Amino acid sequence: xxxxxxxxxxxxxxxxxxxxxxxxxxxxxxxxxxxxxxxxxxxxxxxxxxxxxxxxxxxxxxxxxxxxxxxxxxxxxxxxxxxxxxxxxxxxxxxxxxxxxxxxxxxxxxxxxxxxxxxxxxxxxxxxxxxxxxxxxxxxxxxxxxxxxxxxxxxxxxxxxxxxxxxxxxxxxxxxxxxxxxxxxxxxxxxxxxxxxxxxxxxxxxxxxxxxxxxxxxxxxxxxxxxxxxxxxxxxxxxxxxxxxxxxxxxxxxxxxxxxxxxxxxxxxxxxxxxxxxxxxxxxxxxxxxxxxxxxxxxxxxxxxxxxxxxxxxx
Numbered sequence: 428x429x430x431x432x433x434x435x436x437x438x439x440x441x442x443x444x445x446x447x448x449x450x451x452x453x454x455x456x457x458x459x460x461x462x463x464x465x466x467x468x469x470x471x472x473x474x475x476x477x478x479x480x481x482x483x484x485x486x487x488x489x490x491x492x493x494x495x496x497x498x499x500x501x502x503x504x505x506x507x508x509x510x511x512x513x514x515x516x517x518x519x520x521x522x523x524x525x526x527x528x529x530x531x532x533x534x535x536x537x538x539x540x541x542x543x544x545x546x547x548x549x550x551x552x553x554x555x556x557x558x559x560x561x562x563x564x565x566x567x568x569x570x571x572x573x574x575x576x577x578x579x580x581x582x583x584x585x586x587x588x589x590x591x592x593x594x595x596x597x598x599x600x601x602x603x604x605x606x607x608x609x610x611x612x613x614x615x616x617x618x619x620x621x622x623x624x625x626x627x628x629x630x631x632x633x634x635x636x637x638x639x640x641x642x643x644x645x646x647x648x649x650x651x652x653x654x655x656x657x658x659x660x661x662x663x664x665x666x667x668x669x670x671x672x673x674x675x676x677x678x679x680x681x682x683x684x685x686x687x688x689x690x691x692x693x694x695x696x697x698x699x700x701x702x703x704x705x706x707x708x709x710x711x712x713x714x715x716x717x718x719x720x721x722x723x724x725x726x727x728x729x730x731x732x733x734x735x736x737x738x739x740x741x742x
Contacts, residue, residue: 430487432478433597433640434650443484444475450696451634458631461499466492466636473635475695481649484621484641489595492636497552500637507555509536512664513588513617513735520613520659520737525583528607530571530600531590535559547582549574575603582607586615589733592638605654610742614656618642620663620734624677625670634695647736656738664731672713674729680709 429438448467455463470488477484500506514537521527523542532538532548534555539562548566550556559566567574585604594600604614619625621641625633632638644661651658666674683689683705 430474430476432476432481432483433485433489433595434483434601434646435478435481435653436598437478437480439479440476441479442474443477444695445472446475446634446695447472450698454631454696454698459503461496463492463496463636466490466496481653482643482645483649484643486635486639489639490635491593491595491639494551494553496636498554501552501554507533507536509539511536511588511617511733512667512731513733514540516662516735517586517588517615517617517737520615521584526581528574528578528582528585530585530587530604531593532559532564532566535562535564535566537586537588538562538564543584571603571607572599575606578607580607580609582612583609584613584615586613586617588617589619591616592618592640592642595639597640601650601654605656605740608740610740612740613659614738614740615735616647616738617733617735619732620644620730621646622734623663623730623732624674625732627677627681642734644734647734651736651738654738655741657741659737659739662735662737664733664735666729666731670732676709676713679712680706683709683712 430440431438432440448470451473452464452467455461467490470490473490474487475484476487518541521541521543523544525543526545527541527543528547528549529537530549532550533552535548535558538546538548546565548559548564549569549571550559550566551568553568556566556568585608587604591597591600608614619633619638619641621643626641633641647661648658650656689701689705
């Protein structure tokens with residue numbers, strides 16, 4: 428079996444790690460109380476690969492979550508957030524006269540941030556569509572691939588926030604987004620950054636069936652070249668209050684791992700008793716790390732969790 432990069436199609440990929448679906452199912456159950464067996468039951472293990480050509484890291488097989496899986500996640504109040512740094516950044520590129528398409532619009536938080544009078548959202552979750560319809564938003568329950576068939580060169584701005592990392596066919600997704608754009612239009616993606624600290628420890632939601640691709644700045648620039656898009660800007664979120672707490676935990680975890688010579692960043696999932704003890708201690712210790720260290724120009728100050736890139740389609 429030849430594994431190919433889902434963006435470049437290149438076979439120049441390196442296997443970084445393997446996770447058993449058994450351990451993945453157990454970890455979701457223990458951490459979030461979610462049963463992901465229906466999502467993963469057909470597979471024994473999933474590989475994690477790095478494409479040397481595109482710098483994209485991805486899981487294969489690309490097992491993505493069903494609507495039922497995301498409905499379970501929506502029960503957590505932190506899953507759909509109305510206030511996001513990426514929204515405030517992206518809205519600066521949208522004029523009131525722009526015709527805007529958002530893929531994966533959720534409950535319709537972003538259109539309430541912009542002044543566009545011509546907005547369309549695409550969303551698979553029927554619950555989210557129902558909620559957004561109460562706000563009298565134009566929300567369609569269809570894929571970007573289907574939407575692009577009859578909406579070629581229709582929109583001034585096409586955007587998606589925290590979506591690209593979820594899709595099993597990102598190449599097709601991006602092509603369809605570009606097809607919907609008018610010449611000179613803007614394509615805006617916001618995704619978790621593979622250059623941020625969140626990739627340095629076991630973040631469950633960065634794994635299948637939730638996330639199936641990881642993107643660095645280098646890979647985002649590669650996408651621009653591959654699809655002949657001009658990169659207007661790449662913007663990294665600053666640390667939020669939530670990510671500050673997670674970063675302090677990461678600092679403490681790394682310190683403890685070095686202190687006891689415990690190998691770090693070797694496995695996507697570590698269910699050993701020793702690791703569980705270390706993480707418990709790190710969680711307590713993180714509360715003692717002063718936040719002031721993250722407010723200064725300290726060398727440890729990292730990127731925030733998400734990155735937003737703005738592309739321009741050629742005329």
